[in-house]
Amino acid sequence: MTDRTSPTPWTGAGDDAVVDTADRGMVRARARERLARWGFVLPAAAYLLVFFGYPLVKNVELSFQQYTTTTLYSGVAPFAGLRNYAAILTSDLFSEALAHTILFTAGSLLGQFVLGLALALFFQRRFPLGGVLRSLLLLPWLLPLVASGTTWRWMLDPDTGIVNAVVRGLHLSSSGVPWLTGTPQALVSVILVNVWVGIPFNTAILYGGLQEIPPHLYEAARLDGAGPVSAFRHITWPLLRPVVSVVLVLGVAYTVKALDVILTVTGGGPAGSTETLATQAYKLSFQEFEFGRGAVLGNVLMVISFVFALVHLRAGRRARAAGQALT
């Protein structure tokens, strides 16, 4: 990737001049610089190769092997061809888990984003204790998910949970809502919990994006007689767009693979109604010890994340272009 915004001093002298004057000192200096450049790249490259490249390649390799508990001790993993893929991709569980993953991701993102944006806009105004409140908002992000997930599980308990106590108290339903025990409701519940988990991230990034918008644009708009709605439509939204796409793409990557929320709140149940690709992969690998098949699902998740990573890169480029346009 070339970075168009930063100046590149090394090519500044121009190649022709170097050849013409045959300035050896300059050539040596440039060789040293090139070496230094590689020196800076090398640690990062080595890190990426060891901690991202190797596991990635290993996971792909795993998915073509019959890799069981025995393999871990003996090291023997017979080549299985496409058998793992065939078994996983044709099973009912896969299409169900895929549907749940899509619903979970879409639902979570929608909730997180809308509420996150609303809160970010709200905190943009100045009011007493605004800063304190804004930092308190980060709390869900700082809590360990297992702790907050367990608390949610208690709160959503159909018999004794506080949520149903409120529902009954307000006479919305006499029997309460089966938050964790009904098959369509459980998925809604984990989405709601995940929305709660994701709001701080969305608010923080969007708030940052809003701070970047020059206030004089709003002043000018006000002079032109624009109300808050048209100011949002014609100033805030277009200038926030690059940040929005970054937030959404990162949100997809975080949500598609979400495992801890689901495992602590419902464990994939009831009756597999909150089973996603991530929980399926976990169960196959670490409960049934079918590492090869678990790896297949891992690869599916990687492909999804990869697609969105590409989108992210493009969004990043657009964001930089927009940044340039502003300055």
Add this chain to the structure above:
Amino acid sequence: MISPAGRPTRRIVPCLAAATALLLAATACGGGARAGSPTDKITSITVLDYYTEKSEHDQWDQVLTACGRTAGVRVEQTSVPPASLIPAVLRRASSRTLPDLLMLDNADLQQIAQTGALTPLDRYGVDTRDVAEGILSAGTYQGKVYGLAPYVSTVALFYNKKMLAEAGVAVPDTWDELKAAAARLTRPGRYGMAVDANATFEGTWQFLPFLWSNGGDEKKLDTPQAAQALRLWVDLVKSGSMSTSVLNWTQADVHDQFAAGRTAMMINGPWRIPAMEKDRNLDWGVAPIPVPRAGRTPVAPLGGEVWTVPQNASKARQAKAAEVLNCLNSASTMLTLAGQHHTVPSRGAVAARYAEQNPSMAVFVKGAEGARARTRELGVRWPRAATAIYTAIQSALTGRQTPEEALRQAQRTATRD
């Protein structure tokens, strides 16, 4: 943790120095940790188990230390949470760093023995006479005994005596009595019955006594017998005698419900007894799990942890570990352990003596006698069947499928290549 010998600290310094100079040197320092030539005198052995709870860990520490003393070694016990044990074992098996003595849940033994990481116990002359058939079969893989359990356990029906008396209900013996009793015991804010039907192996474990007592079989799940057993649970939930939350409860949650007086009866294991005994306000009793029809004998699943001797480069260490294992399974240690953990000694004669001394444990002694190992029929294929079973339970209890449909699907997933 720093051991009293102070060895680790000394090893760290050169390691750190080497690592800063050259990354590769670090591996050399790690490698020698467990070395020991066969002629070396073995002074300590390592033990891995899942007894993380403080009181349990301490009790085991005492017993292991005592057994270590008879074998002339110091025992270094490490405990990991139950859910992390198998991942830890697999990881350490692949890096050849398994402990000298390893504890496993009996349902996992065959799976681990299949990997080749364990050694058969006959080569150490371990005494397996008079060991109950159920637990011996759970510890056996391909005709060889790999693990022995000092004690076994199973599940039973716990009931709140006061609530039963108030409602004028007798302790249920049959399924019909259970349904009737549960219905009469149900009040606002209280359920008659509670089980663990969650989407883990625990849910399967609690369902097995109902499946087996009715003649159901894990090898063939799409039978009327299995469907009847599942229908019993469905009926209990549908009639409101059992909370739909059973879908999410662990055995510990079920116990909490019982202790809080929110359920009058529950299925649970004897390891809950210490906590119940501490609770002064709780007047509880225990009975065998109700059977489909009067006169049938209940068949309960066999619980308990087996002790194994993993592969090891040092024969001397293995011999020491086997000595400790033998001591754990001796009659006197067995009695101590069973008493501490409210479980049942695994040798027939010892169990009989124990039942005489502890009449309150009679239900479990009898239950454990006829108990069946989860891996008896399917061996290493058990985890998949267990997954299929809890999935079927959940599908039926949520009303997504009828018991028959759910079990048909379970049979398909359990037997798929």
